[in-house]
Amino acid sequence: MKNFFYFITLSIILTSCEKVDDDTKKGCTNDCTTLKGKFVTLNNVPVSNIKVSLKYKIWGGELGGSYTRKIVSTQSDENGNYNKNFYIKDTELGNTSPGYFEIKIDDSKIDSNKYIKSYNPPGTSSISLEYPIYSITKRDTIIEKNFYIPKKAYIKIHLNNFLPQLAADHFEVRTFYPFGEKIGNNTFLDSEYSTGFSGYDNWVAKNLNNVFNIFVAEGEKNIIQIIKVKNGINLSQDYEITVPPNNTIELTYDF
The missing domain is CATH 2.60.40 (Immunoglobulin-like)
Incomplete structure (x- = not known):
């Protein structure tokens, strides 16, 4: 029983060390970086309502202390396009930054009867739509990611x-x-x-x-x-x- 309570206490401590900041509602007007792209299907027909997020992450190791800054949360419009400006902090910029950026695509809201998605239950494999960017060396940069969603x-x-x-x-x-x-x-x-x-x-x-x-x-x-x-x-x-x-x-x- 003593070991059980020790495990629960340790888990709470490690979880509390995982800090998350949500800056997705913050705008950017100067020295902005742009995340943009387009989702299409057969014959370049646009696909809307696909979510796109960008995070900056620092892994804290096995003892916790990890950090995540949510930077972008957007989705493709009726033309299949997404476009969002954001600001990179000084501590996140360059090759010596302690963390990395991660783009994640969430296609869960599109019609699974019409499209092949990243996860197609029952009985099929799951395809990851997460894309790490290990360093961004300068601001005023365009990061363009375009995607194909099969019919x-x-x-x-x-x-x-x-x-x-x-x-x-x-x-x-x-x-x-x-x-x-x-x-x-x-x-x-x-x-x-x-x-x-x-x-x-x-x-x-x-x-x-x-x-x-x-x-x-x-x-x-x-x-x-x-x-x-x-x-x-x-x-x-x-x-x-x-x-x-x-x-x-x-x-x-x-x-």
Whole structure:
């Protein structure tokens, strides 16, 4: 019991050492830095109501004492744009600053039936939309981050004739598609945006014949990855597919 109360007391002390300042309502008129960008989906159609935040964080170590300054809290408008000026404090500026900046995207308010989001329950992987900036060396700087939010479509995948011979045998489908930050050149998907993914132990063959309705990015190049480990040998393979609107695609793969 004594150790329990000691643990609770220590937890309270460490928590109280985590200081948070909220400066999101403060404006900036001189020596401002600008955070801006745009969210689009297929055919560069804008996506609104995606939240964007910027924080400055100092990690306090295992004994607590961490610090967070909330600097920007905004969201994309009807044109998909977001734009916010903010002031960087002297102690936050330059390579010798003890902390770092973090941009975080919150897409939880957009329609999950229409778009692929960073988290797509049930049964899919979560993609982080947090972007650290380890130093900003001068004020009067523009930080531009643009993002792609795919339109969601479904295709039907059959995984047939799953007859495992070894315990390690495995039969699974995963998908990859353009998603997230604009990076300029993604050779894997022939896209200017980062790679999103789904699956990973969620669309896995359990029976002799299996069928899954999996989501993909409409109008984009998708990679359908078939994970196949047969008799202990990895026979996995990637298949490229572009998904048109109102598709009726149905694909079958044998173990």
